[in-house]
């Protein structure tokens with residue numbers, strides 16, 4: 001993807017770059033360290049600090065400063081950090097089901113828990129099961145590129161999930177160990193949540209959003225086949 005097309009067209013004004021305040025320098029130092037350590041969360045925080053250090057500066061100025069500090073791949077690195085930012089309330093988009101304490105069965109009985117369909121987990125209510133940080137938290141100038149990157153990842157995950165499910169079809173689902181079925185359901189639920197989330201993003205054309213919503217809905221069939229232990 002050509003990152004340049006996602007950015008505001010105006011060139012950075014050197015006047016605005018000139019007297020780098022202490023806060024700007026500190027944010028750039030943090031950014032450099034975070035990139036070296038490959039820590040997505042720290043990269044996001046440092047970029048936001050850069051914005052807060054000089055809120056009136058244009059996005060192009062911030063991105064030019066970041067490029068000067070960490071090199072020509074700066075925009076891609078920062079976009080990737082925001083695209084991979086995690087929900088801090090869950091692990092992989094799910095939290096243990098409270099009804100069955102995460103076991104998938106009701107205490108003292110051999111029945112599947114009806115609340116979680118025997119999977120032991122429920123979608124995280126904070127991120128709606130996407131495991132992503134709220135898209136609105138990404139800086140406006142990067143949102144389009146972040147959405148495009150997440151879309152690419154989800155399409156790839158969907159392709160892999162479809163491939164794996166096709167091989168499952170040939171086997172008897174009843175013989176598939178419960179643990180494997182559960183992890184397949186968790187995975188599919190996360191992909192479904194991500195498709196649904198992307199279908200609500202303003203950055204995407206309405207037609208594409210409609211298709212994403214349909215893809216998300218269609219996944220119910222696969223998920224239902226794997227639940228109901």
Ligand SMILES: [Zn+2]
Pocket residue numbers: 097098099100101102103104105113114115116117118119120121
């Ligand atoms: Zn349960």
Ligand SMILES: [Zn+2]
Pocket residue numbers: 087088089090091093094124125126127128129130131132
């Ligand atoms: Zn979450």
